[in-house]
Amino acid sequence: MEDVQPLHAEAREQASAHVDQLTKPLGSLGRLEKLAVQLAAITGEPFPVVTPPGILVFAADHGVAAEGVSAYPQEVTAQMVANFAHGGAAINVFGRQIGALLHVVDVGVAVDVEAPGVWTKKVRLGTASMLREWAMSREEAEACVQAGFASAEAVIAEGARLLIVGEMGIGNTTASSAMLAALTKAEPDQLVGRGTGVCDEKWEKKKAVVKEALSLHQPDASDPLDVLAKVGGLEIGAMAGAILAAASHRVPVLLDGFITTVAALLAVRLCPAAGDYLVAGHRSQEPGHTFVLSVLEKEPLVDLELRLGEGSGAAVAFPIVEAATRMLREMATFASAGVSNQ
Ligand SMILES: Cc1cc2ncn([C@H]3O[C@H](COP(=O)(O)O)[C@@H](O)[C@H]3O)c2cc1C
Numbered sequence: 001m002e003d004v005q006p007l008h009a010e011a012r013e014q015a016s017a018h019v020d021q022l023t024k025p026l027g028s029l030g031r032l033e034k035l036a037v038q039l040a041a042i043t044g045e046p047f048p049v050v051t052p053p054g055i056l057v058f059a060a061d062h063g064v065a066a067e068g069v070s071a072y073p074q075e076v077t078a079q080m081v082a083n084f085a086h087g088g089a090a091i092n093v094f095g096r097q098i099g100a101l102l103h104v105v106d107v108g109v110a111v112d113v114e115a116p117g118v119w120t121k122k123v124r125l126g127t128a129s130m131l132r133e134w135a136m137s138r139e140e141a142e143a144c145v146q147a148g149f150a151s152a153e154a155v156i157a158e159g160a161r162l163l164i165v166g167e168m169g170i171g172n173t174t175a176s177s178a179m180l181a182a183l184t185k186a187e188p189d190q191l192v193g194r195g196t197g198v199c200d201e202k203w204e205k206k207k208a209v210v211k212e213a214l215s216l217h218q219p220d221a222s223d224p225l226d227v228l229a230k231v232g233g234l235e236i237g238a239m240a241g242a243i244l245a246a247a248s249h250r251v252p253v254l255l256d257g258f259i260t261t262v263a264a265l266l267a268v269r270l271c272p273a274a275g276d277y278l279v280a281g282h283r284s285q286e287p288g289h290t291f292v293l294s295v296l297e298k299e300p301l302v303d304l305e306l307r308l309g310e311g312s313g314a315a316v317a318f319p320i321v322e323a324a325t326r327m328l329r330e331m332a333t334f335a336s337a338g339v340s341n342q
């Protein structure tokens with residue numbers, strides 16, 4: 001894997017100086033200004049471009065779904081992959097709205113899916129239940145990170161100037177909660193939410209499953225691949241790899257919800273410099289999301305009370321990111337417009 005370089009100081013300075021020349025009171029475009037400067041520092045371009053965005057939706061199954069931790073059955077993962085392929089899911093709609101290059105990558109759906117255009121990179125046919133054994137082997141953990149890395153390189157080669165990663169995997173809020181608890185040593189009860197909308201009984205079960213899996217496997221917080229292998233998910237590892245690829249190509253990453261942001265934390269633990277390349281798109285309803293955002297020191301752009309995943313919240317937030325870049329490129333300066341700057 002390639003290295004992630006530090007942010008580009010010169011482009012940051014140029015963009016920052018330019019923002020202060022634009023025809024508006026100093027600082028009046030608030031966080032859009034900070035975002036514009038961050039995008040310049042990420043890309044190394046004082047006038048960054050983020051269109052077209054690329055969206056990669058990574059799909060995989062979770063053995064832990066059999067423990068009754070989701071409101072929906074495992075089969076929905078494969079069914080939704082077919083739905084993505086036919087353009088009918090939320091992420092297809094929002095992806096079309098923002099002109100994204102969208103691909104679905106199957107890194108471990110348990111069954112064969114009849115779905116045109118899906119990139120098939122199955123590492124294994126779903127994880128094992130973390131309650132009984134490791135979710136995957138260490139080699140498989142490495143392989144799914146690599147699969148994500150290669151997928152992101154492919155969509156960047158196609159022309160993507162910003163990356164959104166999304167996921168589909170029934171049971172993956174359980175895996176994400178376990179990974180987050182393992183990586184941060186936070187108390188699972190604070191992190192485990194209702195995912196697709198589980199009832200009180202399943203919610204208690206979900207918390208118990210996470211705690212039991214952590215005490216069974218004792219994942220090593222200082223070894224991100226150990227955490228991924230023991231309690232993770234194939235699509236979560238793949239998203240981490242995709243984020244690392246984007247960062248290594250100086251392509252900004254717009255984060256979606258809870259699961260994506262846990263993948264981002266995994267990426268940052270594998271390569272701390274990647275953290276600077278992340279922009280938080282939205283705040284999900286899942287309680288662990290607010291916590292993982294605070295660990296990454298990211299403030300989301302919007303809070304629309306979403307709890308879907310797929311990359312949907314990031315896609316909806318994307319026009320704000322584009323607005324920041326258009327502000328830099330298209331606004332007049334005081335000098336060019338002949339407006340008094342005092
Ligand atoms: C129809 C449908 C479409 C989805 N799209 C994303 N998710 C979301 O829900 C799942 C995580 O929730 P849990 O851990 O409770 O299973 C993931 O697949 C996530 O992407 C969906 C879930 C369903 C049912």
Ligand SMILES: O=C(O)c1cccnc1
Nearest residue numbers: 195257258284307308309
């Ligand atoms: O925050 C998310 O991404 C999320 C929350 C609930 C279910 N699926 C995804």
